[in-house]
Amino acid sequence: MRTQYFLMLSGLAMAAVLAVGCASTDNKIGAAGSAPDGSKLWAQNCMRCHNARPPDSYSDAQWEVALMHMRIRANLTAEEHHAILNYLQSDD
């Protein structure tokens, strides 16, 4: 009974999120054939789990290490990794 309640609650929440998400005008993870937008990928991938760390909180060299760590943890592709790194290094 509790399992059903839980699944029903989760299903409703997922449906609501899908409805809102699909209505968004900017719902592509990465437009094929175009250069990836580092700031957008940063927001999509990093803020999925935690508040985003400000770009100036690390030096360029430190971001290199941190982003390599997050590439593995968050299953980033090389393209996503480099786009986010470039954004953070150019904005710090």
Add this chain to the structure above:
Amino acid sequence: MITRNKLAVIAAVGLVWSSTSNVIFGETADDNSRGVSREEYNQLLKRSEQLEKQMQEVREKMAQPPAAPTGVPAATPTGAVTRAAFDGLKSQVEHLSTIAQTTFPGTNKFLIAGYGAAGFTDQEHGGDRLFEASFNPLLLWKLSDRLLFEGELEFELEENETSTALEQAHLAYLLNDYMTFDAGKFLNPMDAFVERYHMAWVNRLPDKPLAVYDGLLPESLVGAQVRGGIPIESAKLNYAVFVANAPALNTDTNDDPGTLTFENFDNGDRHFVNGGHVGLRLIPELEIGYGVMAGEVGPSGEPNVKAVLQSVDLSSVMDSRALSGLVRFNAQWVWSRVDPYAFGIDDFDNNRDGGYAQIAYRPTHLHQPLLSKLEPVFRYDVLNQMETPTGFDEQRNTLGLNYWLTSMTVFKAAYEWDNRDGDTDHNALLLQFATGF
């Protein structure tokens, strides 16, 4: 300064030497028997005067103060530093500072990150009533563009002692753009809460949900994994496949028989588990995942006892202008199925399940400074194991309010309504002050 002067002298002498030698030896080589015409004499005289003039210029230059570095205009005769000179110098200092920073040991290839927390728990009906503290340094070494070592320690106050644990120690190698090989002790990839949200500054409530943490799934594995992400059109597939030491079945009839011991580092029973996790992100705002691990867990030399652990997870983060903020929704449900075993007590179905659903909202788009830092949270979590020797089910409803001092430092306050079927409830007041670094 000395080097510069020496170079100037050498250059001047070289210039004179080469010029003279061209004139003298060049002609001597051609014809050293004939005399010099008036016209040739005048040319030589003129050349000599030019050389004397050049020599004088070199001497004057040597007598002047050293020239400004490249890119920086020289000072004016009055000694005043122009704006351009200042900007040029500033630019050079910044450039040198960057070079110094990137070559300084500890910043080039090594990074200390992690988190720390202080907490207070007050449970009703004789439960815990205490302050707590923990510290989790995360040490990262980038050994090359493809190689990363990651180690995490945990220092925690526990039963009048400071416990120390090696949370992670693993070496990862980037095989290609979409795949990484990783080996050592790593966070359990099939448990979304453990991999993504358990850190004190990331977890939205002071305590962790039942079943998914310190419950039915291991928090870390000792083994090897291959993982990565693959873009599929506008969607993305995340994956991880692993082999690791198996948990051990607890057969002690006096200590919660039937549960799995995940801290099984010696792997005395010589069993391994295989498993993995896939996550599908159809849109950036939503990801759904499924994880599984299976393997033998019973004592070696006895009939096979197999365990299958499964998990489904869902995460959604929506930056809503209509709601003027960020809405986070997370849910996960796990199943633990363990084959029957002759414990020597009454038979029981060794099946357990549980999970949580949590929603948090932070009005980040509000321009009111105080409100935009507040974040109300609600979580429902449950653990079902009534039919096992553990003997009770538990459900909790937790309502919390967070105040974010910075993007990585948070003060959390929550009240938890606990309901245990078959045991004493422990409603609780929970406070936590946590930071990531």
